Amino acid sequence: MSPFIAEAVGTAILLILGDGVVANVILTRTKGFNGGLISITIGWCMAVFVGVYVSAAASGAHLNPAVTIALAYAGKFDWALVPQYLAAQMIGAMTGAFLVWVAYKQHFDETPDPDVKLGVFCTAPAKRHSMHNFITEFIGTFVFMFAVLSISKASSSLGSLDALPVALVVLAIGLSLGGPTGYAINPARDLGPRIMHFLLPIKNKRDSDWSYSWIPVVAPIAGAMAAVLLYNALV
Incomplete structure (x- = not known):
């Protein structure tokens, strides 16, 4: 399997299982309806496990543009390969989101709240404040990237x-x-499914919240690069 295919497949699996658990918990009349945050976090945990496991040997299992860019910034990954990895990750994310919509099509149709439908595809803040939302995503990705660097070391x-x-x-x-x-x-993980929400013929959907969409793109990249800087300074 080529690195491009591995990244696309791994990211697609990540989104099928990750967005899939969200759909199962929040869409109307599913078997997992109202399963709560614990179900979602465990589901995403296992989505990462499977996505990384199936793609690690062929591509290194970045599955995340922030990881790819940060590793290139750290000198651990070839910048020339960054565009194809980012493309593979986006294709995989969009494919995974599409398949979740196919699997849960009847439940999307029966769910009356358009915000809930959007929530299957992408993130949204509990309290909307650009600076605080940015900081939260920055911190989360900083922790993630620092841990990834430590694990790989x-x-x-x-x-x-x-x-x-x-x-x-x-x-x-x-x-x-x-x-x-x-x-x-x-x-x-956020932008690919958000694009699919915009493109798919979802019954009674709302807009795709583009005013927020830059935060889960820019903040993770900034947080991952900051983690590289601190990790190199300490280690």
């Missing part, structure tokens, strides 16, 4: 066996920092 490379610790980091971030913004910590 301990094992020499970020491989399949590191899927579990990376997934547990995501679980910890979701439980601890997920309340204010929904912890995107991944530009492709």
Whole structure:
């Protein structure tokens, strides 16, 4: 499997399982309806585990533009490969979101609240304040990237066996920092599905909240690069 295909497949699996658990918890008349935050955070944890595990050997399992850019910034990844990785991640994220919509089509149709439908695809703040929302996403991704660097250092490379610790980091971030913004910590995870929400013929949908969309893109990249700076200074 080529690195491009591996990144696309891994990111698609990440979104199928991640957005899938959100759909199961918040859409009307699903088996998991009202499962709560714990169900969502555990679901995303396992989504990361599976996505990393299936793609690590071929691509290193970035599955996240913030990780790809930060690793290139740190000199651990070739800048020439960054565009194809970002493209693969976006294609994978959009594909995963599309498949979640297909799987839950009847429940999307029956769910009356357009905000809930949007929430399956992308994040939104509990309290809207650009600066505070940015800071929250920055901190979450900073913690994530610092942990990824530490895990890869301990094992020499970020491989399949590191899927579990990376997934547990995501679980910890979701439980601890997920309340204010929904912890995107991944530009492709938020932007790809948001684009699909805009494109898909979802019954009685609202706008795709483009005024907020820059925060889960810019803040994770900034947070990941800051983590690289501190990690290099300390380690």
